[in-house]
Amino acid sequence: MYATLAFIIIFFVILNLDLYKKFRSGAAPDTFHHVSFKTMNYDRMVDFYEKLFGCKPMYKSKEITFMTFDEEHHRIAIANTKPVFENLGFIPRLVMKFKNWINRAVPTLVGLDHISYRLNPIDQWFDFYFRAKKQGLEPYWTINHGWISGIYYRDPDGNLVEIFYEHWRNDEEFIEEVAKKGFPEEPVGTNMDIEVLHQMFKEGVPYEELVKKGNTVPEGKKPIYGIEAAMNMRKKFK
Numbered sequence: 001m002y003a004t005l006a007f008i009i010i011f012f013v014i015l016n017l018d019l020y021k022k023f024r025s026g027a028a029p030d031t032f033h034h035v036s037f038k039t040m041n042y043d044r045m046v047d048f049y050e051k052l053f054g055c056k057p058m059y060k061s062k063e064i065t066f067m068t069f070d071e072e073h074h075r076i077a078i079a080n081t082k083p084v085f086e087n088l089g090f091i092p093r094l095v096m097k098f099k100n101w102i103n104r105a106v107p108t109l110v111g112l113d114h115i116s117y118r119l120n121p122i123d124q125w126f127d128f129y130f131r132a133k134k135q136g137l138e139p140y141w142t143i144n145h146g147w148i149s150g151i152y153y154r155d156p157d158g159n160l161v162e163i164f165y166e167h168w169r170n171d172e173e174f175i176e177e178v179a180k181k182g183f184p185e186e187p188v189g190t191n192m193d194i195e196v197l198h199q200m201f202k203e204g205v206p207y208e209e210l211v212k213k214g215n216t217v218p219e220g221k222k223p224i225y226g227i228e229a230a231m232n233m234r235k236k237f238k
Contacts, residue, residue, distance in 0.1 A: 034075045035115055037157065040100070042080035044156040049076050051135035052153060052161065103158065114152065114160035122210065125151075125165040126198050141233035144213045145189035149197075152233070167211040190225040191236045192216045 039045045046065050049055050055067035058074055063083075066074035085096060119125050129139070129151055140160065141152035150164040168174040196216040200209070209215055214223040221237035 033072065034077060036077040036079065037155075037159070038079050038081045039157050040080075040082045040085055041156045042078065042082060045078050048137070048155045049078070051137055052132055052155075054131075112159075114162050116150070116162040116164060118166065119163050120165050121169065122165050122201065122207075125149075125163065126194075126201065128163055129194055129198075139194065142192050142194045142236070143189045143229060144192050144211070144215075146213055149192070149211070151194065169207075188226045188230055190214045190223045191229045191232070193218075193236050 037045060042065075046057070046060070046067070049067055050057070053067075053069040053076075055069050055076060057065050057067050059066045063080050065078045067076045067078070068074050085093060088096065119128055132153070137153060139151045140154040141150075143150055143152075145164075147168075148164040148166050150162045153161045153163075155161060166174075190213040193216040196218075197210065200215070213225065217223045217237055224232055224235060224238055
């Protein structure tokens with residue numbers, strides 16, 4: 001969670017809004033294509049991403065699975081490392097078990113923090129949440145970052161996957177609400193209850209209220225925001 005906080009703060013601090021949708025590096029690739037995982041929870045990992053994204057395995061063996069959720073040949077690759085682990089000696093296996101336990105029990109301060117996917121508009125974002133819920137997948141963290149709102153899921157190996165929607169609905173709104181005003185002083189965000197937010201959406205609450213931070217706090221409760229939100233991902237209010 002500390003790594004998530006650090007990533008969010010750095011991202012918002014260094015982002016140059018003037019470059020939004022205008023900048024393309026001369027070394028830029030065509031597109032971001034896929035992510036690849038090594039795992040000793042092979043079947044559980046494959047099952048998780050099949051449920052989360054409705055993925056279709058394009059190729060599957062005992063060693064590796066290539067999965068896709070669109071027209072590409074694969075968007076997610078999952079490699080089974082358990083056979084390698086089982087062929088290690090006693091001491092290396094003990095070290096690997098301890099390392100894996102540490103990775104799950106103690107938040108890392110280096111390395112990959114999370115993978116993020118955009119899904120606009122807000123009604124499709126809600127649809128994604130309820131479809132995943134029917135598959136038995138519950139969010140690990142839900143937060144309004146101030147300019148996007150994200151649902152974070154945690155896979156069987158502890159990797160965080162974010163599904164977010166952007167608060168602005170077109171370039172004009174982005175320029176008016178974000179580019180001109182800039183980011184708020186507190187850029188991490190406020191924990192939220194997505195079920196409450198969806199109920200507000202169904203009741204026709206104005207869009208400006210839906211994207212406001214702290215808008216799903218029940219009466220008598222206080223919002224959790226900023227550093228405290230990043231340190232209490234499983235807690236919505238206090």
